Every structure is written in C-alpha cells, then in structure tokens.
Amino acid sequence: MGLFLLWFLFGIGIFIQIIYLLVIFGRTAFYKLPKSGGSTADEEAVTVVVPAHNEYKNLKVLIPKLFEQDYPKYDVLVINDRSTDRTKRLLEEMMAIYPRLRSVTVKYTPSHVTSKKYALTLGIKVAKSDVILLTDADCIPASDQWIRKMTQPVRTQDKVFSIGYSGYERVSGFLNKWIQFETLKTGLYYLSFALWKAPFMGVGRNLCYRRSFFMEVKAFKGIWHIEGGDDDLFVNRYATGKNTAVVIDPEANTLSKPKENWKEYKVQKKRHLHAGKYYRGEDKRKIGFYALSHALFWIGGLGLLIYFGLEGNWERFLIVFGIILVRSFLLLGIFTSASKKINGSKVPANILINDFLYLGYFWVLGSVSHQSKDIQWK
Structure with a gap:
C-alpha cells in the first residue's frame, strides 16, 4: 500500500509539473519578441x-x-x-x-x-x-x-x-x-x-x-x-x-x-x-496546483528512491532517478529560455538546488505569511 501511494504521488506530481512547465510556463519560454515599433x-x-x-x-x-x-x-x-x-x-x-x-x-x-x-x-x-x-x-x-x-x-x-x-x-x-x-x-x-x-x-x-x-x-x-x-x-x-x-x-x-x-x-x-x-479562489488554485504538484513530485520521488535503494532494486531506482533527471532538464530548459526572453541574460545560478529548496520556502514561509499580522511596507 505504501509503495502504491508513493507511485501515485509521484505520478500525479510529474504529470501536473509537465503541464505547467510546457503548456503554461512554455508560453513565456517560447514567446516571440515583437518587432520594435x-x-x-x-x-x-x-x-x-x-x-x-x-x-x-x-x-x-x-x-x-x-x-x-x-x-x-x-x-x-x-x-x-x-x-x-x-x-x-x-x-x-x-x-x-x-x-x-x-x-x-x-x-x-x-x-x-x-x-x-x-x-x-x-x-x-x-x-x-x-x-x-x-x-x-x-x-x-x-x-x-x-x-x-x-x-x-x-x-x-x-x-x-x-x-x-x-x-x-x-x-x-x-x-x-x-x-x-x-x-x-x-x-x-x-x-x-x-x-x-x-x-x-x-x-x-x-x-x-x-x-x-x-x-x-x-x-x-x-x-x-x-x-x-x-x-x-x-x-x-x-x-x-x-x-x-x-x-x-x-x-x-x-x-x-x-x-x-x-x-x-x-x-x-x-x-x-x-x-x-x-x-480570487481560481487564482489561488493557479499557484496552488503547481506548488502541490511540486511537493508531490519530490516527496513521491525521494520516497521511491529511498524505498528501492533500501530494497536493492536498482532497476526501478534508475527508472525513478531517470524521471527526476528528465524533469530537471526540462525545468532547466524552460527557465533558461524564459530568462533570455525576459531578461536577455543567462539563467540564475543554482536553479536545480533552489527548485528543491522552494519546497520549504513556499510551504513554511507561505504559511507563516498567511497567518501573520505584523505585515508592513516600511
């Protein structure tokens, strides 16, 4: 049951992630700059x-x-x-x-x-x-x-x-x-x-x-x-x-x-x-679906790597690792292209590391900010 749940979380996560990266973020990454008027x-x-x-x-x-x-x-x-x-x-x-x-x-x-x-x-x-x-x-x-x-x-x-x-x-x-x-x-x-x-x-x-x-x-x-x-x-x-x-x-x-x-x-x-x-509720969901799928992807993926690693099932371990690797290259490609379109410059350093750290940033700081009452401009 635990293994099935990990596969389920991982599968849902990677599916939604690919949709966001290619279909949504791809609109910026593949955007054609208009001719200067x-x-x-x-x-x-x-x-x-x-x-x-x-x-x-x-x-x-x-x-x-x-x-x-x-x-x-x-x-x-x-x-x-x-x-x-x-x-x-x-x-x-x-x-x-x-x-x-x-x-x-x-x-x-x-x-x-x-x-x-x-x-x-x-x-x-x-x-x-x-x-x-x-x-x-x-x-x-x-x-x-x-x-x-x-x-x-x-x-x-x-x-x-x-x-x-x-x-x-x-x-x-x-x-x-x-x-x-x-x-x-x-x-x-x-x-x-x-x-x-x-x-x-x-x-x-x-x-x-x-x-x-x-x-x-x-x-x-x-x-x-x-x-x-x-x-x-x-x-x-x-x-x-x-x-x-x-x-x-x-x-x-x-x-x-x-x-x-x-x-x-x-x-x-x-x-x-x-x-x-x-x-608006629909706009919260636009952000929330990506954040949730991002968490499911990493929780499910790391859980499967640990499970198959402990079991010594290196064939399945490599399958999961390969999927994570493919998603990482896709993420890097989308961010690189988007950075060139938006900034005209190279992608920021440590993209893949920061993508993983985003888990803590969004869920921890986001939760604290949601409940905070000491928000200030200056």
Whole structure:
C-alpha cells in the first residue's frame, strides 16, 4: 500500500509539473519578441509615478535616470510619503533642474487605510496624464525605451493594464542567487498566465494602467486595510484577458536593488505572500496546483528512491532517478529560455538546488505569511 501511494504521488506530481512547465510556463519560454515599433508624432502623454518613503539615496539615482528616457511627452511625479530624511530638499533641488518633475507630499495617513495605497491614491489623483506608469524609488529603468515600451499596449491597443517584469541586480552570495531564482519563477507565473489570457497579478515596480480606470473603480476600494497589494491585488481584481497586455522585452524591464540580508528579505516576502491570501479562489488554485504538484513530485520521488535503494532494486531506482533527471532538464530548459526572453541574460545560478529548496520556502514561509499580522511596507 505504501509503495502504491508513493507511485501515485509521484505520478500525479510529474504529470501536473509537465503541464505547467510546457503548456503554461512554455508560453513565456517560447514567446516571440515583437518587432520594435518606431515612434509616432502623436504619442500620448505619460506620468511616471514613484511612491517614496525615506528614499533620499535611491531618488538621487533614479530621478536623473528617468529623465534620460527616449519619449517625447512625459512627466515624473514623486509622492513624498511622510519622509523624515532629506527627500523633500532633494526634490526641491531636482525640480529646479528638471522642469517635468513634480512632487506631492503626504503628511499623515488616516488610521483606516494603509500608507502606500493612500499615498498612491493622492498622487494618481493629481497626475497630469491618463496613462500612469508605476515604479519604486529603488528601481531604475533597464533602458531609455522603458516608457515607450511599457505604455505601448495602453496607449495604442486600448488596454487598461500593461504588466511588465522587474528583476534584481546580480551580486555575489547565496541570498542573491535565491532572489534571482524566486523572482524569475514569480515572473513565469504571472507573465505566463497573462499570456494565456488569465492574468492574476502584476508588480508595482513595473506596472502601467489608466488613471481614468483607477478613479472609476474608486482606487483601492475593498483592499484599503490590507498592507501591500497596491499592485497584485489591484490587478487581481480588475485585470482580464481582454483588458490586459504583457510586455516581455529586456528593454521594458526595471531593475531593483536586492535585499542584502535574510531579515529584510523575509519582511518583504511576508508582505508579498500575505497579499496572496486575498486573491480570487481560481487564482489561488493557479499557484496552488503547481506548488502541490511540486511537493508531490519530490516527496513521491525521494520516497521511491529511498524505498528501492533500501530494497536493492536498482532497476526501478534508475527508472525513478531517470524521471527526476528528465524533469530537471526540462525545468532547466524552460527557465533558461524564459530568462533570455525576459531578461536577455543567462539563467540564475543554482536553479536545480533552489527548485528543491522552494519546497520549504513556499510551504513554511507561505504559511507563516498567511497567518501573520505584523505585515508592513516600511
């Protein structure tokens, strides 16, 4: 009975894994990059919105980068959210240098709402343009074509949402290798399902939508009280296969500074994973089926290897090991191809090791985040 159960778990796991890797993640891995379109004389104006809380050092780098963009009609709006550092003085100095830079200062946050959503709402309300392009203060555009490419579906294809990818700088150390892997995996989830006309999330570090739609649905109505979710929960509520487009292009990415220690990373991921608690049921299942099949695959596979190894049944041991090996090569191939399409770069290191470690990450940290009540933005 125990042997049958192990085979059953292993079989179900590998079956679902192959479906996800080839049919779903394959949409990103085998995606054909569109031909670059030229500029037009009547390109719609864009407002780049940057929420910032004590981001003096990051804004000092970001703001000049934003004004290197090759796009004719745009302004930059920085939302100074209760900053106590030199952010205000920096913005005043920068506005004297860059006429298209504006700022909004948030002095307090009402008790019934979360700080970042409140700050974003105040900023978006006074944005000059209907096309809003969001990023964070610790991000920089990957190229001078970022505005043009990220906003193109909203400006020219009558889309409400344009979902992009935001990666992290590569530095040495195991934590960074893990961040690269987990970020690429998350990107595979939401980009692939959006390509399948079933979008369920986006990241606020690289997200575009129309201000008029934001105001029409009354901003973050229904999710004001949830810390985080200003990006993924907003997309989860309102994005559809018809009103949403995906932008997969290395030139349309943003690049963020990675967390430098496990404590900061844990705070960040708890916030991200906690928001998933409020996804629609069907979207929870999109993530859950992969995570469950991933666990069944490894539990069943390792269980069979141990069983046949102890029995000395090396023929069946090699069959199971061969199946695991095939799935590993398939995973590596999909991730390698997807990384080239998304980032224009090689796949992150330690993919196969991190794939195994993902078991603990998802089930342990995910469970803790689901129950946590100490979620915070800053």
